[in-house]
Amino acid sequence: xxxxxxxxxxxxTFELIREYDREIARIAHDIYGLDTYPNQxxxxxxxxxxxxxxxVGMPLGYHHWSYGKHFLHTEKHYxxxxxxxxxxxxxxxxxxxxxxxxxxxxxxxxLVIAHACYGHNSFFKGNYLFRSWTDAGSIIDYLVFAKQYxxxxxxxxxxxxxxxxxxxxxxxxxxxxxRYKRPYPVSAEEERRRQQEREEYLQRxxxxxxxxxxxxxxxxxxxxxxxxxxxxxxxNLLYFIEKNAPLLEPWQREVVRIVRKVAQYFxxxxxxxxxxxxxxxxxxxxxxxxxxxxxxxxxxxxMEFLQSHTSVxxxxxxxxxxxxxxxxxxLGFAMMQDIRRMCENPTEEDRRWxxxxxxxxxxxxxxxxxRTFKDESFILQYLSxxxxxxLKLFAIVDDEKDDHLQVAAIHDDSGYRKVxxxxxxxxxxxxxxxxxxxxxxxxxxxRSLTLRHQRHEGKPLxxxxxxxxxxxxxxxxFDIHLLSMEGDTIKAEAHMPPRPGNSEESIPxxxxxxxxx
Amino acid sequence: MSYVIDRRLNGKNKSTVxxxxxxxxxxxHIKKAVEEAVGRRSITDIEHGxxxxxxxxxxxxxxxxxxxxxxxxxxxxxxREFATGDRIxxxxxxxxxxxxxSQAGNTGEGEDDFVFQITQEEFLDFxxxxxxxxxLIKRHLAGTDTFRTVRAGISQQGNPSRINIVRSxxxxxxxxxxxxxxxxxxxxxxxxELELLRQQQPDNLIDINDLELEIQQLRARIDRVPFLDTFxxxxxxxxxxxxxxxxxxxxxxxxxxxxxxxxxxxxxxxxYILLYLFLQxxxxxxxxxxxxxxxxxxxxxxxxxxxxxxxxxxxxxxALRLMQQIIADRYSPNEWNIYCAQASDGDNWNDDSPICxxxxxxxxxxxxxxxxxxxxxxxxxxxxxxEYEQVAEHFPDSFAQQQIVDAGDIYPVFRKLFQKRMAx
Numbered sequence: 001x002x003x004x005x006x007x008x009x010x011x012x013t014f015e016l017i018r019e020y021d022r023e024i025a026r027i028a029h030d031i032y033g034l035d036t037y038p039n040q041x042x043x044x045x046x047x048x049x050x051x052x053x054x055x056v057g058m059p060l061g062y063h064h065w066s067y068g069k070h071f072l073h074t075e076k077h078y079x080x081x082x083x084x085x086x087x088x089x090x091x092x093x094x095x096x097x098x099x100x101x102x103x104x105x106x107x108x109x110x111l112v113i114a115h116a117c118y119g120h121n122s123f124f125k126g127n128y129l130f131r132s133w134t135d136a137g138s139i140i141d142y143l144v145f146a147k148q149y150x151x152x153x154x155x156x157x158x159x160x161x162x163x164x165x166x167x168x169x170x171x172x173x174x175x176x177x178x179r180y181k182r183p184y185p186v187s188a189e190e191e192r193r194r195q196q197e198r199e200e201y202l203q204r205x206x207x208x209x210x211x212x213x214x215x216x217x218x219x220x221x222x223x224x225x226x227x228x229x230x231x232x233x234x235x236n237l238l239y240f241i242e243k244n245a246p247l248l249e250p251w252q253r254e255v256v257r258i259v260r261k262v263a264q265y266f267x268x269x270x271x272x273x274x275x276x277x278x279x280x281x282x283x284x285x286x287x288x289x290x291x292x293x294x295x296x297x298x299x300x301x302x303m304e305f306l307q308s309h310t311s312v313x314x315x316x317x318x319x320x321x322x323x324x325x326x327x328x329x330x331l332g333f334a335m336m337q338d339i340r341r342m343c344e345n346p347t348e349e350d351r352r353w354x355x356x357x358x359x360x361x362x363x364x365x366x367x368x369x370x371r372t373f374k375d376e377s378f379i380l381q382y383l384s385x386x387x388x389x390x391l392k393l394f395a396i397v398d399d400e401k402d403d404h405l406q407v408a409a410i411h412d413d414s415g416y417r418k419v420x421x422x423x424x425x426x427x428x429x430x431x432x433x434x435x436x437x438x439x440x441x442x443x444x445x446x447r448s449l450t451l452r453h454q455r456h457e458g459k460p461l462x463x464x465x466x467x468x469x470x471x472x473x474x475x476x477x478f479d480i481h482l483l484s485m486e487g488d489t490i491k492a493e494a495h496m497p498p499r500p501g502n503s504e505e506s507i508p509x510x511x512x513x514x515x516x517x
Numbered sequence: 518m519s520y521v522i523d524r525r526l527n528g529k530n531k532s533t534v535x536x537x538x539x540x541x542x543x544x545x546h547i548k549k550a551v552e553e554a555v556g557r558r559s560i561t562d563i564e565h566g567x568x569x570x571x572x573x574x575x576x577x578x579x580x581x582x583x584x585x586x587x588x589x590x591x592x593x594x595x596x597r598e599f600a601t602g603d604r605i606x607x608x609x610x611x612x613x614x615x616x617x618x619s620q621a622g623n624t625g626e627g628e629d630d631f632v633f634q635i636t637q638e639e640f641l642d643f644x645x646x647x648x649x650x651x652x653l654i655k656r657h658l659a660g661t662d663t664f665r666t667v668r669a670g671i672s673q674q675g676n677p678s679r680i681n682i683v684r685s686x687x688x689x690x691x692x693x694x695x696x697x698x699x700x701x702x703x704x705x706x707x708x709x710e711l712e713l714l715r716q717q718q719p720d721n722l723i724d725i726n727d728l729e730l731e732i733q734q735l736r737a738r739i740d741r742v743p744f745l746d747t748f749x750x751x752x753x754x755x756x757x758x759x760x761x762x763x764x765x766x767x768x769x770x771x772x773x774x775x776x777x778x779x780x781x782x783x784x785x786x787x788x789y790i791l792l793y794l795f796l797q798x799x800x801x802x803x804x805x806x807x808x809x810x811x812x813x814x815x816x817x818x819x820x821x822x823x824x825x826x827x828x829x830x831x832x833x834x835x836a837l838r839l840m841q842q843i844i845a846d847r848y849s850p851n852e853w854n855i856y857c858a859q860a861s862d863g864d865n866w867n868d869d870s871p872i873c874x875x876x877x878x879x880x881x882x883x884x885x886x887x888x889x890x891x892x893x894x895x896x897x898x899x900x901x902x903x904e905y906e907q908v909a910e911h912f913p914d915s916f917a918q919q920q921i922v923d924a925g926d927i928y929p930v931f932r933k934l935f936q937k938r939m940a941x
Binding site: 014017018021025038039040041042043044045047048050051054055063064065066067068069071072073075076079095099102117159163167170171173174175315316317318319320323326330391392393394395396397398399400401403404405406407408409410411412414415419422423425426432433434436455456457458459460461462463464465467468471 | 519520521522523524525527530531532534535536537538539540541542576578579580581582583584585586587588589590591592593594595596597599600601602603604605606607631632633634
């Protein structure tokens with residue numbers, strides 16, 4: 001076969017980018033059948049890339065000092081050469097927006113197009129979490145609405161008031177998502193229209209909740225005193241605050257809601273990091289190799305591509321100074337490649353472990369995996385002994401009751417299942433974030449809010465708890481109590497405003513009465 | 518289907534607002550850091566920004582996270598020698614070894630400082646914040662004889678070269694609608710009626726004639742409304758604004774007699790540079806005149822001013838006289854804001870000090886915007902200081918004196934001299 005490369009130099013032009021995009025799209029769509037949103041490829045400068053970084057991947061965000069902090073941080077590290085910028089940022093929207101940096105060479109641009117515009121893009125469109133939790137068509141409009149609304153609030157109520165509120169909301173952002181209930185998408189225009197009604201309606205509802213005039217003293221009070229409010233513990237703290245906090249103004253509720261919505265939009269991304277990157281990496285690898293096989297790119301192109309591909313999927317060992325956790329690109333790419341291998345060339349071991357997929361159609365199997373899983377379940381389902389061996393995975397248990405660390409399992413026959421389970425659990429956001437839920441509101445008394453933290457594996461809360469309670473207190477407006485539970489026993493408690501002394505002192509103790517000798 | 522868009526020409530400073538928000542929030546921290554930096558580094562290298570560091574714990578955004586303790590399990594890559602059941606001593610200080618270390622980095626356990634760079638512009642902003650040039654406004658208004666033409670909206674009068682076409686056409690259009698709108702509506706109606714009539718009753722000639730006549734009259738009426746009337750014309754209005762003199766001259770007076778050591782001169786130099794930078798922020802153009810003196814005064818260039826050596830006694834009035842001469846020759850107080858900074862170790866002929874006082878009070882001070890005198894000496898005040906105190910009594914707004922003992926005092930003294938005062 002004679003090679004007729006699309007380009008030979010490293011300089012890119014818009015014409016070449018279009019040409020590569022056409023070729024990659026042809027392979028992705030026609031040969032591999034990837035389903036994608038239309039692409040909007042935007043070429044930007046390094047400075048603009050830093051801007052995009054600072055707004056944590058939102059194409060347009062409301063103003064907040066923390067984004068300025070991100071920006072200063074990125075700027076400093078980049079200018080000193082301590083870090084390179086990502087080659088691309090891709091946004092889950094319809095059309096799917098991908099940013100390409102102008103510094104990239106032609107090879108890198110092609111790599112990025114394959115990775116972002118066909119890899120990530122098809123993942124956004126296919127994966128069930130994104131399909132059910134985010135609405136790619138309306139996110140940009142919603143962000144526009146959010147930005148306008150928040151700057152209106154700043155004009156009306158002052159920058160400081162809005163900033164304080166946002167600080168508190170951001171602190172609780174991880175607790176602003178519904179994990180199980182599916183929201184239905186609302187277009188941004190509708191959002192704007194509804195916002196006014198909502199303000200009034202919400203306030204009325206809140207007023208009802210806090211009504212102190214008894215409606216029907218005989219019938220109601222008795223019933224209400226007995227029942228706890230909320231009847232079930234609530235995991236979405238921001239939602240609970242938005243709907244129930246007694247003192248928030250309508251505009252404040254709307255701001256809480258905006259932060260909650262943004263958190264919800266990012267929630268699937270946090271749950272599918274390994275899969276998403278693995279999928280995108282797998283496809284840039286596969287698509288560009290296909291281009292090479294067709295003779296559309298040169299050997300030099302492939303050398304450059306492979307060089308950056310290998311550095312992206314490099315996993316430093318645990319004792320390296322570069323180690324900072326498991327590289328999601330490595331793990332994801334290894335697993336995707338492994339699934340294809342098991343389908344095409346299954347070994348005896350694969351047939352034993354994965355009878356369903358060994359020898360099946362790899363493209364269908366892989367797409368099914370992409371559509372139906374998130375990191376936790378994906379690893380639990382597909383992590384094969386071969387990948388565990390290749391990455392030499394091992395599990396360490398650190399128990400406070402033990403003065404030594406213990407190796408729980410390694411990459412051997414007896415350890416595969418255990419390593420797999422533990423690694424999957426590591427990607428369960430529910431395990432990584434303390435499980436804190438709204439337990440009770442004292443409606444008839446001091447209006448205090450009681451939260452319960454259910455300890456996972458005996459892990460206590462970190463040092464930030466007191467500051468977090470301050471944020472909660474700011475939003476709720478009345479006392480906050482946080483009980484840290486192990487099963488049904490209270491292990492620790494925290495209060496805001498802090499209680500004078502320990503709770504033990506409120507109970508008279510005999511030994512305290514004995515004067516010290 | 519893909520679209521490729523070149524966004525490189527779009528604004529790149531999308532983060533500017535967020536960055537300003539950040540600076541605003543940590544103003545107190547940054548200001549403190551700037552003040553420390555001013556004290557630390559030589560004033561001469563003030564021409565660049567500054568690295569600011571803020572303690573990490575003041576700046577992190579808290580989230581709920583697990584603390585150390587309990588039972589934590591983590592999976593690591595790259596096993597070499599471990600086998601199941603191995604027991605490893607717990608590594609000190611975390612590192613990669615267990616203990617939920619992966620979360621600590623971004624949740625505020627890290628005590629590392631947050632370090633970032635501010636630009637020179639921002640640095641100076643923070644440095645000169647709360648400082649103001651005294652009497653700036655007074656001189657701005659007085660003695661302006663230059664003007665600047667600026668746009669000031671739209672007028673109905675003007676000369677033809679200033680016609681604002683869009684506005685003129687717009688008001689012509691509005692006038693035409695206002696004057697002929699009714700007729701036009703009637704005309705459209707009549708035309709429709711005529712059409713209808715011709716189809717339905719082609720032989721009803723009377724009505725048709727009436728209608729045709731009416732249409733003719735309506736058309737004539739509409740045509741009488743002129744397309745453009747002088748009434749419609751709009752002109753861009755330009756007005757002359759007095760252009761306040763934004764030129765300043767700064768006189769640097771220094772004693773170079775034998776008692777001034779190089780260290781004292783260095784301190785004086787830093788003070789002058791600070792003053793120069795400060796004036797630069799307020800005026801478009803600044804002249805600097807260096808006058809040095811011992812028993813006689815001389816106008817010199819910067820190099821000679823700071824570094825050449827002289828010996829001899831001290832007669833301050835010689836410098837004041839020379840300054841008066843230069844002002845008369847080159848810097849008319851009507852056009853220039855005149856500032857003077859005098860540095861000395863306080864020595865003067867005893868007989869000369871009263872002369873200085875008289876010179877200042879009678880001749881110089883009325884023309885001065887601000888006169889500051891710094892005495893660089895750890896010793897007791899001398900006669901000149903006490904004479905100057907009387908000058909300060911006469912001109913409390915535009916005369917100030919301070920004592921500097923060592924380099925660390927320069928910036929605080931400078932701040933004291935130019936502290937924003939309550940409007941009187």
